[in-house]
Amino acid sequence: MKPIAFARAETVDQALAAVTARPNTVFLAGGTTLVDMLRIGAMEPDNVVDINRLPLTDLEHRPDGGLRIGAMVRMSEVAADPGVVERFPFLSIALAKGASAQIRNMASMGGNLMQRVRCPQFRDIAYACNKRVPGSGCGAQEGLHRGNAVLGTSEHCFAMHPSDMAVPLTALDAVVQVQGPRGTRAIAFDDFFLLPGDTPHLEHPITADELIVRIDVPPLPFARNSHYLKVRDRESYEFAAASAAVALELTDGAVRDVRIGLGGVATKPWRAKMAEALLIGKPATKENFAAAAATELAAADGSHEMNRFKIELAQRTMVRTLETVTAQITQRGGRK
Numbered sequence: 001m002k003p004i005a006f007a008r009a010e011t012v013d014q015a016l017a018a019v020t021a022r023p024n025t026v027f028l029a030g031g032t033t034l035v036d037m038l039r040i041g042a043m044e045p046d047n048v049v050d051i052n053r054l055p056l057t058d059l060e061h062r063p064d065g066g067l068r069i070g071a072m073v074r075m076s077e078v079a080a081d082p083g084v085v086e087r088f089p090f091l092s093i094a095l096a097k098g099a100s101a102q103i104r105n106m107a108s109m110g111g112n113l114m115q116r117v118r119c120p121q122f123r124d125i126a127y128a129c130n131k132r133v134p135g136s137g138c139g140a141q142e143g144l145h146r147g148n149a150v151l152g153t154s155e156h157c158f159a160m161h162p163s164d165m166a167v168p169l170t171a172l173d174a175v176v177q178v179q180g181p182r183g184t185r186a187i188a189f190d191d192f193f194l195l196p197g198d199t200p201h202l203e204h205p206i207t208a209d210e211l212i213v214r215i216d217v218p219p220l221p222f223a224r225n226s227h228y229l230k231v232r233d234r235e236s237y238e239f240a241a242a243s244a245a246v247a248l249e250l251t252d253g254a255v256r257d258v259r260i261g262l263g264g265v266a267t268k269p270w271r272a273k274m275a276e277a278l279l280i281g282k283p284a285t286k287e288n289f290a291a292a293a294a295t296e297l298a299a300a301d302g303s304h305e306m307n308r309f310k311i312e313l314a315q316r317t318m319v320r321t322l323e324t325v326t327a328q329i330t331q332r333g334g335r336k
């Protein structure tokens with residue numbers, strides 16, 4: 001590993017000054033992604049700025065029912081927060097099903113959004129990877145790609161976005177608040193993750209000198225009726241083969257409103273907007289859920305042998321999650 005200069009910031013201004021003062025500087029939060037990247041040579045910064053002492057650790061329930069989550073709040077804290085458990089259960093479940101207890105205690109919410117893909121070819125510098133070295137090719141096309149994406153793919157990259165918590169956050173229309181030397185800006189969650197297209201090395205619309213300071217979650221009262229289902233090869237310490245985050249509102253057995261996110265199957269946290277649009281106003285039946293899921297996956301990329309199973313798995317995962325939330329609402333005997 002090459003030598004790297006280290007600095008520790010106490011304030012956001014110090015962190016921004018440190019990152020602008022020297023080129024090729026990155027922020028260090030919990031380090032659970034970054035240290036791996038440094039070890040395997042997939043990221044090669046000259047300088048690291050530790051942001052663990054920044055006062056970005058507040059988890060605030062807003063009077064309007066929304067949430068404000070500081071970028072340095074740890075995953076485990078948000079997962080266990082009683083207000084999150086009650087009002088945004090799918091966010092709590094998704095966080096609790098990510099990684100391991102030790103990693104969740106270290107990993108920050110901001111770092112989770114910026115985590116890097118798990119494609120084996122990205123993580124092994126012996127292979128070509130357009131994301132790691134633009135224009136070098138995609139070793140996954142002929143290599144190991146069982147975990148890769150079937151939605152949002154391009155010929156240059158089909159690495160799967162690995163975050164669990166980002167799946168309910170996309171369903172919630174969260175907003176990423178960013179601060180940099182040119183001021184602050186709010187980025188809609190769906191815009192925060194770029195599709196690979198011709199430029200898979202560009203993953204987010206922020207520059208190296210911009211810091212995520214907060215994630216804002218707008219109020220969504222019917223998110224009380226929500227669930228996150230993560231299907232994976234083993235029940236612990238494993239990324240999703242497919243996952244679904246669903247929040248549902250029913251009136252007299254019909255879908256009044258619905259939010260659906262998909263994970264494990266797409267190159268970015270996937271908002272299933274086609275499925276949502278199809279379901280609104282329809283009876284909450286398995287047949288309608290299956291039709292909506294089939295529509296969402298109709299354009300999925302089935303050109304790779306090892307991960308083709310995800311097209312069916314994603315549909316089943318979405319249907320089962322919709323059924324689970326419907327059953328929860330029915331058990332509560334409500335029109336909620």
Ligand SMILES: Cc1cc2nc3c(=O)[nH]c(=O)nc-3n(C[C@H](O)[C@H](O)[C@H](O)COP(=O)(O)OP(=O)(O)OC[C@H]3O[C@@H](n4cnc5c(N)ncnc54)[C@H](O)[C@@H]3O)c2cc1C
Nearest residue numbers: 029030031032033034098099108110111112114163164212
């Ligand atoms: C073995 C293992 C299993 C895992 N399993 C899962 C899983 O099942 N589900 C899941 O969702 N995740 C999983 N993860 C990923 C884990 O959640 C992330 O590593 C973690 O959330 C990253 O947060 P961090 O604070 O450690 O970030 P760091 O490692 O410190 O940083 C990650 C990246 O984000 C940048 N960064 C950090 N904070 C900011 C900020 N505020 N603004 C701008 N840039 C920033 C850093 O510069 C770096 O590039 C797993 C990780 C490991 C190692």
